[in-house]
Amino acid sequence: MLDILIVTPAEPGSKAGNRATAERWKRLLENSGHTVSILTRYQGQAADLMIALHTWRSHEAIRQFREMNPKIPLIGVLTGTDVYSPEFRDEQATHESMASADALIGLHRKVATDIPEGFRDKVRIVLQSAEKPTQSRCPATDPFDCCVIGHLRDEKDSLRAAMAARHLPDDSRIRIVQAGKPHNPGWRTMAEQEATLNPRFHWLGEIDRTAVQSLMRSSQVMVISSRMEGGANVVSEACRGGLPIIASDIPGNRGLLGDSYSGYYPVENEKALASLLLRAERDADFLAELRNKVTELAGNFTPAAEQAALIAAIDYAFSRMGSIASP
Template structure:
């Protein structure tokens, strides 16, 4: 089959959608299909198209159905689709769901968030991680913690800094890897750097280097208000680094109900208590490491490949 995987962003972008599109293309190519990741509103005819982000790839989806009217359009719903576009009653979100032959989410729990009239064409396909060769980085001082992700409001990136204010005197180095994608974020990140010498903003970091950072630090952090299924969380699990995560549906779907490393969303005090426990309690750290190790089997590429092949058949 000739299969297109449509990303809303340029394929050279470090955004999660682009990484996911290239991963799916590679998996399906390895399975024997002619799979191609694209970023265009004018996709060529094909046997099937997987569109990442219902609203941002809507123009490409509509063009695909015109060019290939009897071929399968699969829309891979992101966290932004489910938790923002749907909540805001964006008419383009519903238009995309009507247009799609199948809908996919990367977290089983997210199926319940899809409107009832579309449940019969909704499916769960587990996300996996394909690790490229890593670009080595110098080991950061220990203890250390890294937030991997571009600075956007939905990611709530400065909750970490507010938590640090409650941890005055705790030996810790904290790193944020990601570009400031909103104008106010650039001003704010500079202010936080001046306010606390433990905080280091590394700006945009190449993907392979960011993966090495994940592997080198003691903990990674996810502070998102909402998330469909963070690539950085999955990568942290596969690389064996414990995650400190906001207890939201997307994170719980990846880490499990019984995971020990949760804090209350948008609660700096809750995060501060968790950081203090993780950094100072060796037994707690070891328990997190064991839980992360146990989760690694959930992110095997063959599981994701099997899910896509079943759906495409």
């Protein structure tokens, strides 16, 4: 069994996706018999393996670990910022981290095509899991609620669904119900103004896990409007709960839902999003098609599947170092 370090830039108690992933992987790996510690910075701790979430933000930890432990496996986990937004990161540091890693974990199936070619053979895919909801979905009622869940920030294009709601006809029953903490005061102001001016938009602010689950159960559709995604865990949660998804047409969504999924709209196009939302409201066959597809995909996002993929990625990292990890 292994002594594993997981490094994440997200502090304890943070609701950031990286922290949630670190905590979930800790549980999965401990269930496999390993010992796991989560760190926000590396300070020379001994280990048999390090997994670094966010190759850019964890660059210093990766550099230090590699220098101190040249013969111990190191795995870098590719986030959306690492792959899709050079304007938000130090690209040289990101690529140095990718080069230092023995393996790279991608959180959706298309990620390898979106990184430099020299790093692609290191990529192993680990789809994030979600528990199956213990309570049934609520019966459909008026209004036709469409939820948006996630921090309000530029990368998420967070108010696009609210903008789309302005283009709906007067007789539409659609309401956008959004939950998420604003990334900065500017996003708070925009959300508050939108809630005041747009009668179809209801912003809940940051809510706890139980309230998020309740919102998903009572919604008819989830909107994922991101400009970029490394692999959104809310996709896993929606699929496990049978909640239809309408998503921006980006690799991070296609890499989870597949190219044949019918619920995509062109990124940043609120009129196209409005049309899809209206179709979901009024075309029962279309809504059923989306629901059937996410239900079909749900098996990809079980804890057992994630655990197996994570162990396979660890074995691959050890094999590149000339060793074999024990699962």
